[in-house]
Amino acid sequence: MKHLAQTCLIADESLDLFQTPEPPPRSFGSLDLARYRQQLAQLADHGIYIGTSSWKYPGWCGMIYDEQRYFTRGKFSEAKFDKTCLAEYTETYSTVCVDAGYYQFPKADYLAGLCDQVPEGFKFAFKVTDDITIKKFPNIPRVGAKAGTVNPNFLNPEMFRRLFLQPCEAFHSKIGRLIFEFSTFHQHEFEHGRDFVTALDQFLTALPKGWNYDVEIRNKTWLVPEYFAMLRSHGVAHVYNNWTRMPSVGEQLTIEGSETADFNVSRFLLKPGRTYEASVEQFSPYKEIQDRVDEARTAAAKLLESSFEKKRLCYIYINNRLEGCAPLTAEAIMRLTAIACIKIVPAE
Numbered sequence: 001m002k003h004l005a006q007t008c009l010i011a012d013e014s015l016d017l018f019q020t021p022e023p024p025p026r027s028f029g030s031l032d033l034a035r036y037r038q039q040l041a042q043l044a045d046h047g048i049y050i051g052t053s054s055w056k057y058p059g060w061c062g063m064i065y066d067e068q069r070y071f072t073r074g075k076f077s078e079a080k081f082d083k084t085c086l087a088e089y090t091e092t093y094s095t096v097c098v099d100a101g102y103y104q105f106p107k108a109d110y111l112a113g114l115c116d117q118v119p120e121g122f123k124f125a126f127k128v129t130d131d132i133t134i135k136k137f138p139n140i141p142r143v144g145a146k147a148g149t150v151n152p153n154f155l156n157p158e159m160f161r162r163l164f165l166q167p168c169e170a171f172h173s174k175i176g177r178l179i180f181e182f183s184t185f186h187q188h189e190f191e192h193g194r195d196f197v198t199a200l201d202q203f204l205t206a207l208p209k210g211w212n213y214d215v216e217i218r219n220k221t222w223l224v225p226e227y228f229a230m231l232r233s234h235g236v237a238h239v240y241n242n243w244t245r246m247p248s249v250g251e252q253l254t255i256e257g258s259e260t261a262d263f264n265v266s267r268f269l270l271k272p273g274r275t276y277e278a279s280v281e282q283f284s285p286y287k288e289i290q291d292r293v294d295e296a297r298t299a300a301a302k303l304l305e306s307s308f309e310k311k312r313l314c315y316i317y318i319n320n321r322l323e324g325c326a327p328l329t330a331e332a333i334m335r336l337t338a339i340a341c342i343k344i345v346p347a348e
Helices: 005-008 033-045 078-089 108-115 143-146 157-174 193-205 225-234 249-254 275-282 294-309 326-337
Strands: 048-053 095-098 125-127 175-181 213-216 240-241 263-268 313-318
Touching: 005 225, 033 048, 033 326, 048 078, 048 213, 048 294, 048 326, 095 313, 108 157, 125 157, 125 313, 157 175, 213 313, 240 249, 249 294, 263 294, 275 294, 294 313, 313 326
Parallel strands: 048 095, 048 313, 095 125, 125 175, 175 213, 240 263, 263 313
Antiparallel strands: none
């Protein structure tokens, strides 16, 4: 990183940059968890939050999770793991992206069950329910009778306030981001990208203040000045995203005006060109790196370094389907960046 040396010289701290040589090949699932946790905590103290997309992965046992904590009657209980492993997750990470909100509106008891497991200072990112972000429901079993129908509540601010924000109110302090993820729109839905920009502008104008809104789109030809300018007018972040049919995060970072807020949000989901289904088949159960994506690591490193230098809040979410194991991808990114001139106290 070309600015790293200069940044380190400016910093007035006594530094141990965790700038170590590339280690020898790791054994399966290996992770220096104490050091890893220290690094993530130090970054969070500087407003740089690295987390994962979801957290209920038994494949992380022996790496992030202690498998013995989830034994019942002498065997691993997946039900116990799913219900309680978030508390152990927070011993390592300070944020997580909750995908479940995308599939149904969150209920107060569900939110309480999550928030009761996390400490103060932990920040959830919730994907907003697709009843708000889909214009025409896909023909898939999940959406039931709505399959193939036009969504009458697309970008409905009143529904969003009532069914999404209202249950979240009691947990506001632990909700760091609300992400509007828009699947690919087809021409019969929006003939022109500018029509989407106009509709989204009207929607964002009607939303209550005091929440942190972000927008992620999947139409690569809509990454144009008008889209970025509209987000900037609302102080809403464009979510840099690695996804099947989008330019990579690294490419998106080079687009003039793509930084639309005084904070950055990115989601490293998939290697461009690779589908979700292929990634699940290849990488499950997510115990190890299986396909190193150097472009994604470099882009994340650039975001970390830039955010630290500018004292800018930054959220980075990593999916297992990017390389095969999100925790190990995060470790590789931190090792690559030697980010930000932070003293890491050696583990005792």
